[in-house]
Amino acid sequence: MQRSIILGCLSIAALFVCTGADAADKPKLIVQITVDQLRGDLPTRYYDRLGKGGFRYLWESGIVYRNAHHAHANTETIVGHATLATGAHPSAHGMIGNLWFDRETGFTTYNVEDPNYSLLTKGASVDANTEIDPTQRAARSEGRSPAAILVTTFSDELRSNTGGKAKVIGVSVKDRGAISMAGHTGTAYWFSKASGEFVTSSYYLDKYPDWVNTFNNTKPAQQFAGTSWELLHEQNSYLFGASDDREWESDIGGFGRTFPHSFGDGSSKYFTTWLTLSPPGDELVLDFAKRALVEEQLGQDAVTDYLSVSFSSTDYVGHVFGPSSLEAEDNILRLDRTLADLLAFVDQQVGLDNTLIVLSADHGGPDTPGYLNSLNIPAGYVDPDSWDKAAAIARIKEAFRIDGDLIAAYDHPYVYFSDAVKNKRKIDQQSLEAAVVEELSKFHGVSLAVSSSALRRGNLPDTDIYRAVVNNFNPKRSGEVFIVFEPNWFINDMEGLTVASTHGSPWSYDTYVPIVFAGAGLTARTVYRSVQTVDVAATLSAYMGIKPPSGSAGTPLVEVVAE
Ligand SMILES: [Zn+2]
Numbered sequence: 001m002q003r004s005i006i007l008g009c010l011s012i013a014a015l016f017v018c019t020g021a022d023a024a025d026k027p028k029l030i031v032q033i034t035v036d037q038l039r040g041d042l043p044t045r046y047y048d049r050l051g052k053g054g055f056r057y058l059w060e061s062g063i064v065y066r067n068a069h070h071a072h073a074n075t076e077t078i079v080g081h082a083t084l085a086t087g088a089h090p091s092a093h094g095m096i097g098n099l100w101f102d103r104e105t106g107f108t109t110y111n112v113e114d115p116n117y118s119l120l121t122k123g124a125s126v127d128a129n130t131e132i133d134p135t136q137r138a139a140r141s142e143g144r145s146p147a148a149i150l151v152t153t154f155s156d157e158l159r160s161n162t163g164g165k166a167k168v169i170g171v172s173v174k175d176r177g178a179i180s181m182a183g184h185t186g187t188a189y190w191f192s193k194a195s196g197e198f199v200t201s202s203y204y205l206d207k208y209p210d211w212v213n214t215f216n217n218t219k220p221a222q223q224f225a226g227t228s229w230e231l232l233h234e235q236n237s238y239l240f241g242a243s244d245d246r247e248w249e250s251d252i253g254g255f256g257r258t259f260p261h262s263f264g265d266g267s268s269k270y271f272t273t274w275l276t277l278s279p280p281g282d283e284l285v286l287d288f289a290k291r292a293l294v295e296e297q298l299g300q301d302a303v304t305d306y307l308s309v310s311f312s313s314t315d316y317v318g319h320v321f322g323p324s325s326l327e328a329e330d331n332i333l334r335l336d337r338t339l340a341d342l343l344a345f346v347d348q349q350v351g352l353d354n355t356l357i358v359l360s361a362d363h364g365g366p367d368t369p370g371y372l373n374s375l376n377i378p379a380g381y382v383d384p385d386s387w388d389k390a391a392a393i394a395r396i397k398e399a400f401r402i403d404g405d406l407i408a409a410y411d412h413p414y415v416y417f418s419d420a421v422k423n424k425r426k427i428d429q430q431s432l433e434a435a436v437v438e439e440l441s442k443f444h445g446v447s448l449a450v451s452s453s454a455l456r457r458g459n460l461p462d463t464d465i466y467r468a469v470v471n472n473f474n475p476k477r478s479g480e481v482f483i484v485f486e487p488n489w490f491i492n493d494m495e496g497l498t499v500a501s502t503h504g505s506p507w508s509y510d511t512y513v514p515i516v517f518a519g520a521g522l523t524a525r526t527v528y529r530s531v532q533t534v535d536v537a538a539t540l541s542a543y544m545g546i547k548p549p550s551g552s553a554g555t556p557l558v559e560v561v562a563e
Pocket residue numbers: 037077315316319503
């Protein structure tokens with residue numbers, strides 16, 4: 001009896017000690033950094049020229065996963081962000097593409113659009129000037145919210161676990177880069193190209209906090225008027241120093257293909273667009289994130305807070321100039337400085353020992369066909385808009401007695417059939433899909449075509465590519481036929497805008513991303529075993545000792561949680 005009382009006391013003491021140690025070990029802040037289109041090799045490609053405190057700090061003091069991939073086939077921005085945020089595959093979180101055709105409304109839908117929640121800044125519709133982000137043109141309202149994300153994020157679970165006491169903020173140039181990470185319960189801020197300010201929607205707030213108004217009143221974009229994007233170092237010190245002007249690079253509104261890239265006097269309608277497709281886009285996000293950290297007092301009490309910072313310039317630079325360009329090289333060196341600035345600020349305000357940092361990317365990206373062809377690597381562009389007119393599709397129309405269009409739209413990576421076809425009762429949809437799949441599979445540049453009915457039936461070949469397509473399949477949102485292009489073949493036309501390269505495939509250059517956990521007293525380590533981006537949210541949840549997000553398909557990374 002006495003013995004059991006002693007044991008009981010011991011176990012109570014042990015529990016007390018354990019709980020106390022846990023609370024003391026918890027970081028004050030989690031900073032989740034997502035760099036749009038940061039392919040896994042890019043942070044170390046110019047390692048000898050990186051400064052201190054940015055990539056070098058993360059790579060030399062963190063746990064670095066050098067064999068991390070997205071496990072879904074459509075490697076686009078919202079798809080990757082939502083996967084990192086939720087630890088779920090797109091089949092579960094529902095963000096199957098930047099755009100999809102909504103069968104309930106009958107309209108093409110932009111992932112985070114929501115007519116129920118308008119922007120707090122009047123006239124700041126992000127649609128107003130979207131030359132470089134044409135996916136947003138499809139949005140039919142300026143309202144934005146995370147409503148279409150079907151599962152919880154890690155940040156939601158953190159809020160829920162703490163009774164709403166954990167503060168959660170997401171910041172990005174892109175609405176989808178901020179909204180996805182802030183989840184359903186946090187607050188997201190993004191950059192409006194129309195107003196040159198950071199905005200949010202009525203989903204999150206009724207009015208801006210004073211600090212946001214103060215920040216926006218400084219007209220943050222205008223600091224770049226009259227300046228240019230110039231090289232950080234002597235041009236001949238760059239790997240691509242001798243090849244600035246490449247014919248396949250895009251010239252967006254007169255921004256040019258060579259340095260210096262002038263931002264003009266600030267009056268051009270392209271001004272804010274140019275800022276986002278160059279390092280200033282990231283610098284604006286950095287400045288706003290730093291203000292948010294201070295003003296919202298993140299990491300200042302016993303409850304762990306969460307700040308997501310998503311940097312988009314690398315993505316736009318990759319699209320416009322290609323990842324192997326002088327512009328992309330200079331952008332990485334400048335991003336390194338931006339990261340160093342952010343981490344130094346976090347260190348000063350909260351302490352890096354008290355902060356768990358995680359960095360990854362929403363997707364990688366291909367090199368441009370021009371660059372690859374110059375090295376004799378096969379690559380090229382595909383034009384799905386021409387498919388409906390092809391002789392093979394005409395034969396299918398004849399066989400199924402279809403007048404007019406069969407293929408209504410190609411919203412990457414899906415072929416959607418026209419309404420006329422879908423509503424025609426006499427057509428056996430399954431046979432039609434099978435016929436289209438058979439013909440499209442033979443098309444130049446197409447590696448694989450899979451019909452939705454085949455995906456619903458299952459029993460597909462057990463290969464990485466098929467698994468990636470299945471992970472991307474949501475029956476309510478996916479199109480009739482899923483297309484995988486040949487490696488290094490992709491579309492260069494984004495609704496009228498010609499770009500040099502486009503990601504969005506299940507091939508390794510698009511799925512390969514870095515995953516790095518650092519700070520919070522973690523011990524440096526490089527890990528080469530295969531891990532997936534769904535593991536990030538699972539790891540954060542396990543690290544915090546809270547339940548994983550509702551659709552989580554990841555496994556906690558043992559090197560991080562077993563420290
Ligand atoms: Zn992109």
